[in-house]
Amino acid sequence: MTTRRDAVHDTLRKSEGFRSAQDVYAEMRLHGAKIGLTTVYRALQALADGGQVDVLRTDDGESVYRACATDTHHHHLVCRRCGRTVEVAGPAVERWAEMVGSEHGFTEITHTVEVFGTCAGCSTAVRSS
Amino acid sequence: MTTRRDAVHDTLRKSEGFRSAQDVYAEMRLHGAKIGLTTVYRALQALADGGQVDVLRTDDGESVYRACATDTHHHHLVCRRCGRTVEVAGPAVERWAEMVGSEHGFTEITHTVEVFGTCAGCSTAVRSS
DNA sequence: GGAGGTTTTGACAACCATTTTCATTTTGGC
DNA sequence: GCCAAAATGAAAATGGTTGTCAAAACCTCC
Numbered sequence: 193m194t195t196r197r198d199a200v201h202d203t204l205r206k207s208e209g210f211r212s213a214q215d216v217y218a219e220m221r222l223h224g225a226k227i228g229l230t231t232v233y234r235a236l237q238a239l240a241d242g243g244q245v246d247v248l249r250t251d252d253g254e255s256v257y258r259a260c261a262t263d264t265h266h267h268h269l270v271c272r273r274c275g276r277t278v279e280v281a282g283p284a285v286e287r288w289a290e291m292v293g294s295e296h297g298f299t300e301i302t303h304t305v306e307v308f309g310t311c312a313g314c315s316t317a318v319r320s321s
Numbered sequence: 322m323t324t325r326r327d328a329v330h331d332t333l334r335k336s337e338g339f340r341s342a343q344d345v346y347a348e349m350r351l352h353g354a355k356i357g358l359t360t361v362y363r364a365l366q367a368l369a370d371g372g373q374v375d376v377l378r379t380d381d382g383e384s385v386y387r388a389c390a391t392d393t394h395h396h397h398l399v400c401r402r403c404g405r406t407v408e409v410a411g412p413a414v415e416r417w418a419e420m421v422g423s424e425h426g427f428t429e430i431t432h433t434v435e436v437f438g439t440c441a442g443c444s445t446a447v448r449s450s
Numbered sequence: 451g452g453a454g455g456t457t458t459t460g461a462c463a464a465c466c467a468t469t470t471t472c473a474t475t476t477t478g479g480c
Numbered sequence: 481g482c483c484a485a486a487a488t489g490a491a492a493a494t495g496g497t498t499g500t501c502a503a504a505a506c507c508t509c510c
Contacts, residue, residue, distance in 0.1 A: 196459080214496075228460035233497065253382045253467085254496065269421055280421050285414055289436045292398055292409050298438030305434050307418045309427030325488080343467075357489035362468065382496085383467070 199225060200235035201259060204245060209275030210256035210268075248306060271311035280307070328354060329364035330388060333374060338404030339385035339397075377435060400440035409436070 203216050211219075217232045236257050239245040245257045248268070260266065260279055265286070269278040285305055293301035332345050340348075346361045365386050368374040374386045375397070389395065389408055394415070398407040414434055422430035 212496085230460055230462095230498085231458080234459090249378050249382060253378065253384070255382070269425055269427060271427065278425050280425075282417060282421070285417055285434075288411060288414055292411070293436055293438045296398055296407050296409075297441035298398060298400065298436075299441075299444050301436060301438040303434070303436045305414075305432070307422055307427075307430060307432045309422045309430040312426035312428075315428050341467085359469085359489055360487080363487090 196227060196231055197235040197238060199227065200232055201239055201244065204236075204239075204257060204259040207258070209270065209277040210246075210248065210258045211275075212250075212254050212256050216257070248304075267305045267307065269307045269309065271314055272308045273310055273314040276311050276313075325356060325360055326364040326367060328356065329361055330368055330373065333365075333368075333386060333388040336387070338399065338406040339375075339377065339379075339387045341379075341383050341385050345386070377433075396434045396436065398436045398438065400443055401437045402439055402443040405440050405442075 199220065200216060203220050204211065207215075207219075213229070213233050213236050216236065217227070217229050220227055220232070236245065236247075236255075239259075240247045240257065243263070245259050246268070247255055247257055250256055258268075258277060262279060266279045266281050267285070269280050271277070282305065285303075289303040289305075290301055293299075328349065329345060332349050333340060336344075336348075342358070342362050342365050345365065346356070346358050349356055349361070365374065365376075365384075368388075369376045369386065372392065374388050376384055376386055377397070379385055387397075387406060391408060393410075395408045395410050396414070398409050400406070411434065414432075418432040418434075419430055422428075
């Protein structure tokens with residue numbers, strides 16, 4: 193019952209950055225896993241619901257998933273070229289969001305904060321090409 | 322050539338919060354405008370490219386657009402219930418993002434920061450129901 | 451060691467926002 | 481007015497994601 197989900201989770205853990213459901217599916221099939229695309233979607237959703245993986249949306253609307261090292265609240269610094277991801281904390285940002293929200297009478301404040309850039313490796317690769 | 326785009330822009334300006342392309346299209350047809358869905362999509366894209374409207378993605382992957390009051394960089398505080406939106410500045414957050422990025426050797430840093438909450442009006446509405 | 455019910459799985463079809471295509475219309479320049 | 485270039489929009493295509501449903505795997509209690 194949970195073996196499939198674990199397999200998906202494991203595959204995700206082996207990836208550097210955020211991966212789409214289709215990526216994970218392709219990856220697993222490559223390694224000979226017998227699993228269907230539907231099941232991968234369901235597993236990723238379940239993992240995301242359970243807070244065991246983080247989700248975000250790419251600019252073109254694809255959902256991408258990542259098994260993060262920490263299970264505490266954090267944000268991501270993502271290389272827009274290779275997808276390499278660094279987990280970062282931003283206590284100041286959390287406080288700012290809370291403050292901005294309550295200043296305007298909003299309650300149950302949540303926020304999304306993602307930072308994108310070109311990582312060191314990728315920017316040298318571009319320069320030399 | 323630009324009349325259609327202006328019509329779309331106007332419709333957007335009359336809305337309180339973020340609206341999807343389909344919303345805008347329906348709204349315009351309601352008011353008797355003769356315009357096609359394709360053109361609405363194209364106009365919104367052009368406006369977004371030109372920085373005249375802001376775009377963001379809803380949780381279910383829909384692109385939503387908003388004609389913002391200021392044309393300087395800012396973020397949004399969005400009511401997750403009614404969509405009412407407040408434009409907020411966050412100079413501290415900008416600096417934080419830059420710093421986090423360069424700390425890890427990333428260049429060309431960009432960031433997305435959105436704050437969600439339940440606005441005062443909506444939270445009383447919920448309480449009284 | 452089943453029998454019978456419940457859960458999980460996955461091939462396939464359906465969905466739906468968005469994009470592409472392409473024929474028609476409108477526009478601007480001369 | 482004429483013609484090339486740009487804009488328009490109806491309809492079809494796209495593609496990630498979700499729903500359907502029958503088959504398979506898994507319990508649980510005899």
